[in-house]
Amino acid sequence: MLAAHKGEIPFVVLIVPFLIGISLALSFNLAGYQTIIAISFFTLLIGFIALNLLYQLVGLYRYTWVGAVLMHLLILLGGLLCTINYDSRNHATYFEKLPADVLLVKVNSEPQLKNQFLRFTAVAELSSYKGAKRPASGTLLITLIVDSARAHSIGYGDELLIPAKYKPVDGPFNHAEFNYKQYLAHQDIYTQAFLNPRDVVLLNHNAGNPLVAYSLQLRQKLVGQFKTYMHSPEAIAVASTLILGYKAELDNDILQAYSKTGTIHVLSISGAHVAIIFVMIGWLLGFMDRYRYGKIFKAVLTILFIWYYSLLTGLSPAVCRAAVMISLIIIGKTYNRRINTLNILAVSAFAILLFDPFLITDVGFQLSYLAVAALIVFQPIVYRLWDIDNKWLDKLWVFCSASIAIQAITFPLSAYYFHQFPVYFLLTNLFIIIPVEVIMYAGILCLGLAQMGLSVLAKLAGYVLEKSILLMDAGLQFAERSPYASINKIWLTRVEYLLLITALVFLFAILYYKRIVFLKIALICVLVLSISLSFKRIDGLRSNSISFLNLKKYPAILFKQGDRAVLLTNLTDTDKNYRYSIQPYLDSARISELTKLPFNKDVANSFLLKKGNLVCFMNKSLLVLNKDLQYQTFKPQIKMDYLFVTGSPWVSMADVANNYQYQTLIIDADNSNQRLATLQAGQKKNDKKMYVLKRNKSLVIESE
Structure with missing residues (x-):
């Protein structure tokens, strides 16, 4: 529109x-x-x-x-x-600005238990230092090692007394690694605390917002009802996510299937979900239109139900945006006002950002508003490209044109953040239209019947819900495994992203306004983007480098020649550290031919020779100093360019100086603090270069 x-x-x-x-x-x-x-x-x-x-x-x-x-x-x-x-850091009462022995904090999120760690955010209320108490503010992330039942009893709104032991959130140590520090900063969280449950004193239960507390408790109860009337953990997790916005139990493999097929939006409670609820409420309350003030009562009840559902799903930005939009549309139609949907979209964005301006950085917020804007502005343009006489084909084309418009506008942002493009997005989005509606209605019916005590009917609705989810998941997993399901390794800079989105917007402008000037602007953007990508690709093919990665507990070295590479690591490619720290680096470097070896294996190819602990790459040499060499002496000294110390070998700088000649000493992050301190103390008497990976970024050395 x-x-x-x-x-x-x-x-x-x-x-x-x-x-x-x-x-x-x-x-x-x-x-x-x-x-x-x-x-x-x-x-x-x-x-x-x-x-x-x-x-x-x-x-x-x-x-x-x-x-x-x-x-x-x-x-x-x-x-x-x-x-x-x-920004809480700009307040005088921000807890990091105050000296403190202990902090009084209030849990302001639903604690999530994963891998024996209980994580939640808490807002500081009081700071105590040597008995003197001062009001405090600011939010921190708390992680508890779950070793007792007491840790499980912590919930939203609980007031805790914790030691003032916190530290800044670490940034990414490796190139292309997910920036968790920035992710938390965009939520106004800058510090984290790792605590033992016995260090935490629970002072008070349920001191938070009673409405939010009620919402979270009810959601947990409803998730429990899904577990009662369904059997498949996969179906329970998808139903809880899709209907209630509860993502704690969602499996990574399921997320991957939805992401690679371009249907990840289904798992984020958004405008489509709220619209389905709106249609259902409109049908249930349709009888009220016959009465004199029925439309007004219907509008009030509909708005209340929509906001109640929004509260139940956690008040995500997408849900709030949809709730605000639908509320304004309902009010306008009730009083016969003409409403421009694009203007309402801007009103909802203005209201939400006025409340929380940091949401502008949220990927879900950005994708949600772009998708709805594309649906309002660009879908009619795409729809008019093909005039279909057949009624049912025309309805199908409506869905197709909406999917094309949304995917075209959100693709640059998805490529920028997620580095992939789902090839079969049109087919998969058409495939899930009916299952999603069945799932939403069957899920709501199952929960409603369970609340009324009609367990037999609730079990029947749960059966339909479970089978619908499993059918949808099976179809999406088939599409994910199909050839050329997605284009991966798309890494755009911010400038390249802006060029791409500008080119696409002007492409739609050409279709609507039919002006040659828009075609010229679009072509210029495409030309500049192509040149930038080409130079980046050529530079990548010409570059040779050695990368010493920081994986904290595991050593990893990448030897790269153009788009070929050899990776030395003992990690499997299914390990979490590999997937989050190594794989993004390989994708961003566009490695097409990778040889992965553990440190105890030898290799010989056109650019790398490894035998034992000695490695020769191009014109550079490297020795891996681990526990296998800790008691050995060499006369004469071994000469190399780089000496890589890993595994906390029992050596001193005197041992290193007596046995090895090198240009740069590199100490891996897996070395103990004691070994690191010993080597650093000895290094002060040495004029050689030293690089410590622990708590530092990975070291990348370009080679000729």
Whole structure:
């Protein structure tokens, strides 16, 4: 739905400077300028109000642009202030700024238990130092090692007394590794604490928001009912995720199948789910339209039910956006108002970002709004490309055009974040249309019947729900395993992403406006993007390097020549450390031919020779100093370019100096703190270079 005039979509126009303000505040540290920004904001606000009051007197109608400029500047500064104020680090009571022995914190998320670790976030309330108490603020991530039943009893809203033992969240140590530090920072979390349950004192239960607490308890109860009336753990996990937004038990293999087939959006409670609920409520309350005030009561009840469902699913950005949009549409239609859907979309974004400006960095938030914007603006353009007379084929084309429009606009963002493109997205999205509706209605029916005590009927609904999920999962897994199911290893820079999204937007503009200037802009973007990708590819094929990866407990060295590589590691490719730290690096380097070997295996090829602990790569040599060599002496000394110490061998710097001649000493992250301290102490008397991987980024050495 394209607007005929910008007056139809005022919030679409006004949200642009607000987004710019938020982005500037997130990109640059502007906390020191908060006072100046606040003074500028209120000065402009007073000027704007004064000019409007004196509109006729000063003849402002002759300079209409003045009001527009002032309004846009006000909104931009408002975005800056909103973001700076939301950042807890800018508050005087932020707990890291206060000296503390212990902290009083309140759990503000649902604790998740995985691999014997209980993780949750908590907001600081009080800081105590030598008996003196001060109010505190800010959120931290807490991880408890689960070794007692007491740890399992911690829930949302509980007040805990914890020792003030926290540290900053580590950033990624290897290239292309997931940036967990940035991920948490986008949620206003900058520190984490690893604690033993016996260090934590539970002071009070259920001190949080009673509405949220009720919602989480009810959701756990409903998940339990799914487990009662269904048998397959896979189906239970998908039903809990798809209907209730509870993702704690979702398997990674299932996530991979949905991701590679372009249907991952199904597992995120979003507008489509809320729309299904809206249609169901509309059908159930349809009888109220016959009464005088029935439409008003129906509208009120529908809005209440939608927001209750939103609360039940955790109030995710996508659900809030959909709830706000549908609420406004219901109000408008109830009072026979004409509503521009694109403007409502902007209103919902404005409201949500005003509450939490950091959500602009959330991938789900970005994909959700892009998808709905594509559905509103670009789907009609695609639909008009093919005029179909057959009624049923036309309905099919409606779904296809929507899927094409959404995938086209969200593809650049998906490629930027997830580095893949689902080839069969059109078929898989068409395939899941009916199963998703059946799953939603069967799931809600199962839960409703269970609440009413009709266990026989609830079991029947649970059977339909389980079989529908298993059928859908089987179809998606078949598509995932099909040849050329997805294009992987797509690594775009931010500039390349912007070029791609700009080219696609102008492609739709060409189809709608039929102007040659839009074609020229799109072609220029494609040309620049192609040149950038080509140079990046050529540079990758020409580069040769040795990469010493930081995997904390496991050594790993990658020898790369062009798009071929040999990886020395004892990890299997199914290990979590391999998948999260090594595989992204291999994909980003576009390695097409990989030889993976454990450290005790030898290899000889055109660019690498390894025999025992000695490795020759191109014109460089490397010796792996591990426990196999810890008591050996060499006369004369062994000469090499790099000496790699791993596995905490019992050696001192004197032993190293007596036995080896090298240019750079590299100490792996798997060495103990004691061995590291010994080697660093001895290094002070040595003029050789040393690089310590522990708590440092991986070392990449380019080779000729």
